[in-house]
Amino acid sequence: MKEFHLLLFHGNSILPESILILGLFLLLIIDFIYNKKEKAWFYFISLTSLVLSITVLFFRWGEGPMISFLGNFQTNNFNEIFRFLILLCTILCIPLSVEYIHCTKMAITEFLLFILIAALGGMFLCGANDLVTIFVALECLSLCSYLLSGYSKRDVRSNEATMKYLLMGGASSSILVYGFSWIYGLSGGEIELQEIYNGLINTQMYNSPGIWIPLLSITVGIGFKLSLVPFHQWTPDVYEGSPTPVVAFLSVTSKVAALALATRIFNIVFYFSETEWHLILEILAILSMVLGNLIAVTQTSMKRMLAYSSIGQIGYILIGIIDGNSNNGYASMIIYMLFYIFMNLGTFACIVLFGLRTGTDNIRDYSGLYTKDPFLALSLALCLLSLGGVPPLTGFFGKLYLFWCGWQAGFYLLVSIGLFMSVISIYYYLKIVKLLMFERNKEITPHVQNYRLSSSISKNFLEWSMIVCVIASAILGIVMNPIVTIAQVAFF
Incomplete structure (x- = not known):
């Protein structure tokens, strides 16, 4: 009985994400059963799962903060607003992509899968409460972004944009992880955000010169996602070379997720x-x-x-x-x-x-x-x-x-x-x-x-x-x- 209550407790905290995952599975099943010319099914399933997810967030608004999965995931009003914004971006971007996919004859199922998985990664990033979950969610969003930017495989500009995006994104992720490793060491081996803050206080490392290294490294990693100068070099090439609906999706979704991450890390880990x-x-x-x-x-x-x-x-x-x-x-x-x-x-x-x-x-x-x-x-x-x-x-x-x-x-x-x-x-x-x-x-x-x-x-x-x-x-x-x-x- 105790395990059942824990399952309900954890499942409730990620219910919007669970609905999106169910939508992903349904997309794959429909792809096997129906002819790919039956496009309406794919869009209907994608939009239905997104609308249901956003409805769940509406009904949960005002509930108290909840930490689940052994401290790995946190829900509160702040990150639920950002999860809502990511779902809103995705709901608006899918209809925006319909005519483009029809005219360019791109594969529908894979495109929608990448869009939904990227949204899923962004939502998990908004509520991630430890360094490992943050990195996994960020890479889930990033890898789908790389694939979407190069979705027009026969377009030379799209291929060039993907290569630049992938190489610079990989470099920024490496710098971000390097900063995480320093924070992990300085805090005495903590990975949860609040525990990292407490660990830095306990080890008296919060005012040491070494704290500048993780601060700068994490700023670089987040600055890349936000397209801040001077970490913006990928942005004009990816915007120009990628399919236009993909650019529309990335221009808002990645910024919402990165803003949620930046706000929480700077105000919790680097509060001092x-x-x-x-x-x-x-x-x-x-x-x-x-x-x-x-x-x-x-x-x-x-x-x-x-x-x-x-x-x-x-x-x-x-x-x-x-x-x-x-x-x-x-x-x-x-x-x-x-x-x-x-x-x-x-x-x-x-x-x-x-x-x-x-x-x-x-x-x-x-x-x-x-x-x-x-x-x-x-x-x-x-x-x-x-x-x-x-x-x-x-x-x-x-x-x-x-x-x-x-x-x-x-x-x-x-x-x-x-x-x-x-x-x-x-x-x-x-x-x-x-x-x-x-x-x-x-x-x-x-x-x-x-x-x-x-x-x-x-x-x-x-x-x-x-x-x-x-x-x-x-x-x-x-x-x-x-x-x-x-x-x-x-x-x-």
Whole structure:
């Protein structure tokens, strides 16, 4: 009886992940039973398992913290919010991929398996409570990311992107594990996060010079996942070479998981060296905001521009982690990350649709799109302006709250640079909007002249995902107060 109760106790803590695992098994079974032309089954099973998982998280909201699996996994309001964000990203990305898979004739089952396993790894990473579980979950997410980035096997750019991603990802994982080994040794052989903190206190190693080695190593490993400067070199090549739905998925999922990991490690393991890691993250945030936005101005490829834009965006989000001493700091990070998911995925949905109809992602080729497809042009313009923080769109409210919390905490230089770089970002977003809307009386590119609207069930999936993201990018900011309240409750 005792073992049965323990099984229920442990199973309840990972019930959302267990539902995803069941969905993975069902996908494999359906793949054996049905012809692969029966695509609806694959999408239905994937989306159903994700919706059920997110429903379970909703019903469990507000429950007390729970540590299970002998201390390896922890559930509380904070990591449940991040698990919810990962599930939300995946739910939005699968419909976004339907038309792309149909047109490129890629294997469906394997693609969905990799997507779900990556989401599973990200969810386990959010709740991982010891170094071994953290590394295994991180590699589960990373390996699927490498495979997805090279899913277009016949595309030379995709192969090149995968090789760069794999080599640099392997190097960053090695540095991260090296930092873990130092923490393990300095704490007297502890692997659980809270026990590592206690061990460092007991061994008096928390103020030794040796603590800088694991601090820097772990920062490098996490910085790679977040695409922070100077660990961002893989980002533009992977964004440009990978299939566009894969880029959309990786651009948000890996950042959500890495933010959850960074917040917990820095605030638990390195709590005693708060000044040091604050300084490191401030430098990385400034570098990311400045270089990301300045280099984005010069880009000619839409996906490379979004790559550098995402580097600048993660610089803004770091302000929330640095300002983590108050509920407002973490709340601002969570809220902006939620808004960023909709803004970014909405932009990528528009890019997927345009790319499938024209075969290009060059920014100049969008010139005059409003004359052929006003709905797509307006949707892309709204998402881009929201990313730039133009009022009264959602991105404006997210940045306003993020910068206000940082200013209240006394990070005046960081917030000032963030505000200035936001103005720079508005310039290159407006440049694209100008091409979409106001170049119709001038020379229109052949890609837009030959633009043809198509009608198919799979395209409707993509458009519905795009509509949801566009609406959220435009009006979600008006319900800031309840979202802020929920986010503040998540502070641990």
